Amino acid sequence: MAVSITLRNIIKKYDEKAALNNVTLGVEKGHIHAIIGTTGSGKSTLLRVIATLCVPTLGSGYINGLNLGARQNQIRHQIGYMSQDSRFEQSLTLMENLTLHGKLHGIAQADLINRISGFVRRFEVADSLHAFPREVSFGTRRKMEFIRAVLHNPSILLLDEPTASLDQGCKELMEAFLREQKLRFTTVMVSSNIDQVERLADRISILDDGRLVADGTLKELKETERENRILDLTLSETHERDFNILDASPHVVSYTVQGNHVEIITEVDIPPEKITALFHERVVEATPRLPALTDIFKRMIKVEAIHE
Amino acid sequence: MNNVLAALWHRELTIYKRQFTTMGLMPVLTGLIFFFMFFLPYKSLLTKAEMVVVMPALVLDSLLLTLLITIYETTARFYWETQRSNGMASLYEMGRFHRQPSFFIAQGMISLTKGFTHLIVVWAILAFVTEMSFSAINFQASIVFILLGALQIVSLSKIIGLLAKHVDSLSKLLYIGLFPIMMISGLFLTKGVPMEKFPEIALYLPPYNWMAGLDIAFLGGMIDYGFLLICLIETAFLIWLSATFFHLDGDS
Numbered sequence: 001m002a003v004s005i006t007l008r009n010i011i012k013k014y015d016e017k018a019a020l021n022n023v024t025l026g027v028e029k030g031h032i033h034a035i036i037g038t039t040g041s042g043k044s045t046l047l048r049v050i051a052t053l054c055v056p057t058l059g060s061g062y063i064n065g066l067n068l069g070a071r072q073n074q075i076r077h078q079i080g081y082m083s084q085d086s087r088f089e090q091s092l093t094l095m096e097n098l099t100l101h102g103k104l105h106g107i108a109q110a111d112l113i114n115r116i117s118g119f120v121r122r123f124e125v126a127d128s129l130h131a132f133p134r135e136v137s138f139g140t141r142r143k144m145e146f147i148r149a150v151l152h153n154p155s156i157l158l159l160d161e162p163t164a165s166l167d168q169g170c171k172e173l174m175e176a177f178l179r180e181q182k183l184r185f186t187t188v189m190v191s192s193n194i195d196q197v198e199r200l201a202d203r204i205s206i207l208d209d210g211r212l213v214a215d216g217t218l219k220e221l222k223e224t225e226r227e228n229r230i231l232d233l234t235l236s237e238t239h240e241r242d243f244n245i246l247d248a249s250p251h252v253v254s255y256t257v258q259g260n261h262v263e264i265i266t267e268v269d270i271p272p273e274k275i276t277a278l279f280h281e282r283v284v285e286a287t288p289r290l291p292a293l294t295d296i297f298k299r300m301i302k303v304e305a306i307h308e
Numbered sequence: 309m310n311n312v313l314a315a316l317w318h319r320e321l322t323i324y325k326r327q328f329t330t331m332g333l334m335p336v337l338t339g340l341i342f343f344f345m346f347f348l349p350y351k352s353l354l355t356k357a358e359m360v361v362v363m364p365a366l367v368l369d370s371l372l373l374t375l376l377i378t379i380y381e382t383t384a385r386f387y388w389e390t391q392r393s394n395g396m397a398s399l400y401e402m403g404r405f406h407r408q409p410s411f412f413i414a415q416g417m418i419s420l421t422k423g424f425t426h427l428i429v430v431w432a433i434l435a436f437v438t439e440m441s442f443s444a445i446n447f448q449a450s451i452v453f454i455l456l457g458a459l460q461i462v463s464l465s466k467i468i469g470l471l472a473k474h475v476d477s478l479s480k481l482l483y484i485g486l487f488p489i490m491m492i493s494g495l496f497l498t499k500g501v502p503m504e505k506f507p508e509i510a511l512y513l514p515p516y517n518w519m520a521g522l523d524i525a526f527l528g529g530m531i532d533y534g535f536l537l538i539c540l541i542e543t544a545f546l547i548w549l550s551a552t553f554f555h556l557d558g559d560s
Contacts, residue, residue: 089389091323103315 002029004156004186005050007068010059012045012210019045020056021210027203032178032187034197036297037207043190044084046207047158050188051081064155077105080154080185082145084161088133094144095129098151105152112151119147123173139170146174150185157185163193175200194294204293206300213300218293225291225299228253231272233262234285245278254299260284265291265299313414320382320418332426335381339374339430343367347438364445364527367434372457372519374430376486379423379461380468384478386415387469387554412554416462423458449525452536456543457518461486463546470553518542 005027012020020042027033035043048054050063052072061068063075088097095116102112120126123143128136136144146162163171171193178187178200191197197204198218206214206221214221235242238260246255246264251274253265264275272288291299324331346366354362435442464486472478521535 089319091326092319096319096322100315100319103311103318106311 004029007061010056013057018210023212030183031202032200033203034201035190035205041207042210078155080149081158082149093130101148139166157187159189198293208301221296228265229268231264232287235260235282312410316414335377335426339370343370374426375423378426379419380465382419383465384469419462446529449531453522456539459543460546463550466550467553
């Protein structure tokens with residue numbers, strides 16, 4: 001499949017701090033590529049680099065075959081960008097904001113009205129079209145921002161936390177649209193919602209402290225954890241000595257403790273009973289499971305921290 | 309270019325109608341208030357003959373003040389908002405318009421149109437109030453200098469709008485910087501005062517050359533080609549400077 005976005009060894013420094021450190025990435029045409037990472041890991045900066053809103057300190061990139069450093073204006077024309085924060089002109093109604101965006105992109109009036117009507121019906125915000133941005137709910141504003149990002153029919157869609165703090169209904173509407181229109185756009189999406197990433201993404205990149213620590217399909221990422229199993233334990237009480245027991249056990253790869261809940265990563269062939277036996281009668285509930293994306297993400301971040 | 313101009317024009321008109329008091333009434337009132345602030349005391353202090361000399365200069369100053377405020381508010385605020393404010397930045401950033409000549413020219417044209425509309429309104433009111441004769445005014449000569457001066461204000465406003473980090477500094481710069489320079493330059497330009505009598509420092513005031521040229525055109529009815537040449541060079545330089553700022557700004 002053709003590659004829409006190629007980034008090679010991108011470094012972005014603010015003063016001496018590297019927000020992105022040697023990031024190399026490829027996004028295939030028509031794919032939904034999710035970027036996940038902790039706060040401040042460089043996710044939004046990466047999106048802004050692709051959007052040509054942020055000039056990399058070093059490295060190169062191509063968007064639809066156009067050089068990132070030299071053809072910014074042509075690239076921007078092909079991009080629909082939804083930023084993390086609300087960006088509407090407050091003196092104009094939402095309809096006027098959308099119209100202005102469409103007109104700036106050269107969409108003819110009749111076509112523009114048709115497109116806006118279609119989108120607002122689809123996203124169930126037709127009633128708010130003539131309201132000012134400050135008069136509508138956060139969810140409506142986000143939906144309108146999403147509409148604005150896709151209004152001019154871009155080939156690349158960059159979404160920065162598109163469904164953060166939205167209710168389930170809003171999330172489902174946006175996800176359904178992205179799934180349905182998948183082949184029309186190459187989508188790069190920054191999201192903290194791991195479940196959503198699992199549902200939508202064809203490929204996932206994990207960023208930690210500006211570095212790309214993992215990149216692959218969900219299946220490929222899960223493959224990296226195929227030798228591990230997770231055991232979720234709920235104990236009646238935890239003791240200080242539990243840490244020593246877990247540290248000393250040869251079957252435990254790693255663990256996290258939160259209150260009376262202990263999440264233990266073990267090798268896949270170790271029977272759960274061997275672990276539960278360590279806590280005797282204090283085990284209230286023990287659930288073995290295979291690692292999910294959240295676990296892989298947590299582990300990747302942790303492994304990077306250990307390497308440092 | 310047509311798309312951008314039409315889109316920005318529609319935006320500007322919508323906001324203008326919605327905020328007519330601040331965007332329409334205030335600049336016009338400022339020009340008029342300035343005029344009457346001087347006109348009323350002058351009328352009681354000066355003789356009729358002296359008033360005939362002072363009046364056209366006062367009218368000219370009021371017109372220029374209206375032009376300055378309208379263009380500055382339209383241009384500097386617009387560029388500040390498109391570059392710095394969250395509300396508009398992404399919209400323009402994400403278009404192909406950012407740092408595009410079409411965007412730069414379109415907003416300049418809108419500012420000039422608004423500025424001249426307000427100028428004509430103030431001029432009409434003052435002509436009615438003062439019963440000033442239009443026959444003495446060389447409109448063709450004046451319009452050249454007014455247009456060049458307006459272009460200089462547009463350019464300066466763009467630079468200020470792109471450089472200002474905070475929206476508050478826009479008003480400070482207007483009232484502490486541009487406003488007094490324009491007032492000082494203009495007030496000295498009364499009919500019949502030879503340029504040699506001007507304090508030397510006044511020669512370095514930025515709007516001086518176009519205002520001096522305008523003064524001669526508006527009040528004397530002739531084009532001084534020396535001032536016109538200097539004015540053209542100044543205007544070209546300022547446009548080039550603002551275009552450079554416009555082109556370079558935006559990368560982070």
